[in-house]
């Protein structure tokens with residue numbers, strides 16, 4: 884019972900005060916989707932569905948973040964802090980690229 888109340892609260896807050904959550908999977912050495920449109924205050928949840936480790940980072944000055952070593956099944960969440968579009972890469976697989984447009 885308690886769990887469902889927390890869940891409902893979380894959904895209610897997620898859709899208003901704290902912006903939307905976007906989910907990006909890492910699968911087949913790709914970010915899926917490869918492009919994303921977000922707003923300041925949104926969050927991006929990085930999943931890893933590959934049977935090996937990934938990483939997601941950006942050098943953007945405003946939205947700078949780094950998931951570190953991200954094992955299979957592990958989630959990492961970043962907050963979109965400012966109006967600055969950026970690219971996300973994986974430090975382990977340089978061919979992986981995600982384009983994030985911030986409105």
Ligand SMILES: [Cu+2]
Pocket residue numbers: 912936937938973974975976979
């Ligand atoms: Cu990777």
